[in-house]
Amino acid sequence: xxxxxxxxxxxxxxxxxxxxxxxxxxxxxxxxxxxxxxxxxxxxxxxxxxxxxxxxxxxxxxxxxxxxxxxxxxxxxxxxxxxxxxxxxxxxxxxxxxxxxxxxxxxxxxxxxxxxxxxxxxxxxxx
Numbered sequence: 560x561x562x563x564x565x566x567x568x569x570x571x572x573x574x575x576x577x578x579x580x581x582x583x584x585x586x587x588x589x590x591x592x593x594x595x596x597x598x599x600x601x602x603x604x605x606x607x608x609x610x611x612x613x614x615x616x617x618x619x620x621x622x623x624x625x626x627x628x629x630x631x632x633x634x635x636x637x638x639x640x641x642x643x644x645x646x647x648x649x650x651x652x653x654x655x656x657x658x659x660x661x662x663x664x665x666x667x668x669x670x671x672x673x674x675x676x677x678x679x680x681x682x683x684x685x686x
Contacts, residue, residue, distance in 0.1 A: 567676035568594055574669055585625040586665050592618055593638050593657065594676055597650035600642070601683040611645040634660035651680035 564572075571591040578584035596614045599606045606614065622635055634657055641653035654677035662670035 565598060565676065565679070567672045567679070568598065570672040570675075571669065574665075574672070582626050582628050583665060586627055586631050587669060589622055589625050589627055589631070589635055590657065590661055590665065590669060590673065592621055593635055593642075594654065594673065596642055597638075597654050597680065598676060600645060600650040601647050601680055605647070608645055615639065615642060628664050630660050631664040647680060647683055651677060651683075654680050 568591065571587060571594060575584060575587045575591060578587055596611075596618050599614060600611065618639060622639070627635065638653040638657050641656065642649055654673055658670050658674045658677060661673045
């Protein structure tokens, strides 16, 4: 089985690899984790409700151990809450609301990756 990686996910992974250890790297990693959970809800093969619940629990566990700047920590907690319904619409909302905090805390490249993912989620939701 081949796992598809979106352009947004690939860009965040590259940014994580380039970043030095610390809050910025943790923030990029956390953003990538949320992006993966959100994108798993999108067509053509969204995860099952049961697997989505498991992913949310794993996300919460992983985010808890990271040293994150406060604005990003709040935004990620809100995004996690938005993902609770497990729909493509929820994914689009969660990603859309992460763009500004990502730009403020992590920079334009991270924000652009999330913005691209949010646009993709909005498009997937429509079709």
